[in-house]
Amino acid sequence: MNDLEAARDGEDGAFERLVGPLRRELHAHCYRMLGSSHDADDALQDALLRAWKGLARFEGRSSVRSWLYTVATRTCLDLVEQRGRRALPMDLGPSSNRVVLDNPPLTEIAWLGPYADQPGDSYEQRESVQLAFVAALQHLPGNQRAALLLFEVLDFSAAEIAEMMATSTASVNSALQRARRVINEKLPGVSQQSIQRELGDARVRDIVTQYSRALEQGDSESFIALLTKDVTWSMPPLGHWYAGIEAAASFSVVPLTMCPSWQHRTVTMNGQPAVAGYLGVSADSDHFPWSVDVLTLDGDKIAGITSFIDPTLFALLDLPLLLGPIQRIR
Template identity: 35%
Template sequence: MSSVGTDTVAAAVAGDESAFGRIVERHRNELQVHCYRMLGSFAEAEDLVQETFLRAWRRRETYAGRSTFRAWLYKIATNACLDHLERHPRQPVPRPGGLPAEVTWLQPYPDRLLDRAAPGADEPDAVVVERETIELAFLVAVQHLPPRQRAVLILRDVLGWPAAETADLLEVTVASVNSGLQRARATLREKLPPRRTEWAPAGAPSEREREVLRQFMAACERADVAALGALMREDALFTMPPEPEWIHGRDAIISSWATAMAGPDAWGDFRCVPIWTNRQPAAANYLRRRGNTQFRAVTIDVLRIEDGLVTEVVTFGSELFPAFGLPATL
């Protein structure tokens, strides 16, 4: 924390609430992303950051200055997540046919908030939130790891911490960190989609992704299920966390959507708003039911796009609209 003076840190450790608040708020966004990677849940990550700050305040006198205050906060946040996972153990739900397991607690993380975690001129230690380490497929794969292996992988491969600092944070040996990292990497390779290395790198969304998203939303608003089918790869996957339900295959997905979108039993008219979450394109969907005048928030569809085709749609509920700064009605 080169831009925070030792006097400010000393005041915070001595019990100055204002100084303490200034220091911890500098790291709120990156710590929330860290907790999100550990937990896979946006809401739980928010809660665990608050728990981190509460623990840090209560234990402020234990900060001895052997590491940066930032590293000290990461240690508290990591242990808070590990404690939470010990109290609330959970496992992804397997699917047949080699499909990725269902992580029922998975939630998206809005890009507008990810951008706040990026390093600024006064935060040289912060880490750019790379697409490869925040996309939903990565989050799902990481949830297969035992909690401590998960922590090792995130600290070493995502945040770039040295083995010795990681060992100090987790209070284990360097040898334990290295072996845990090897096992975690092996599991991750098994659980990630096989073509993940071909995905677009981090940074601005590609024009191709933007165009597919525009076509996807236009087809939804027209209730054009044929056009939606033309945008999907034949082996596309559709899921709706937290429901342990899934549909595999373009034709099956389109068939399930057709009843809600078109025909005598259609729910109504859709309006879509483009958003970006986990560095992926997404559509926030509003529905005007028959007889109503307003479009009301219903779902968020997060798209995985490969070679210009939608290969996966992960749909989340309307309770997440406020996190994206979206209104409840249009």
């Protein structure tokens, strides 16, 4: 008896053996569709419950993988219709040309969230969750988003997608054409994975180390030297954002001089280098989770900083929720 038959018969553990090998990639698909790890958690849980309840109706004409992606995609489309798209500060309006300190969180906005990488993720999977790509997907209607991901990322054919989405192959091809036009307008020409591969792991680590050190030491000159001239800096859930090295230099006074003490831990999110920042009232105090900065590279410079001010991300990254005082060398 195979796992599918065993799951239909209600054998303990059979359903998990059936879906377990696909769980991570299904979760990534839900994230790409929804732009939120938390929404992806909910969608995957709901999709697997639907799949479990629908086992008796699965006739086996397609693979288990195709069937599970069908259920997951339809679940995500229901959520897209209910919740709409997620945004970054750039989607709300033009950049600020001066430092805005009175910048309260915009809690009514559904913000795009980051995605935590895992050691076993493939090059292709990391590339398909890069921040710019997931942000661009949010500008597509749900059906175009689904068609593009199923075709370009997951290698399903247009005919397979038509069956999965209960539509025609002609409709799928039309959706793909419109989706590609939008995505090509919004995506940079070179992916983050390609840039990092060309730089090499050691150089990427060096850039991240310099970034963290500059923040921790309040070294404005070293910090600005890491940035491209057209760098962008945003801080969801804060609505204001900055574009260009002069604006970034002006804003950098906030984390460099007005925040008393930083400690950082290097992580990766969305297939990109990132640092988790802990903030303390002084070097001698405890430091608590504050933000995760996802860095977008252009060559060996930082072209984008997206500072997700969300302490709940630290648990997602399996990071400690408190760091002690900075240990000084005596």
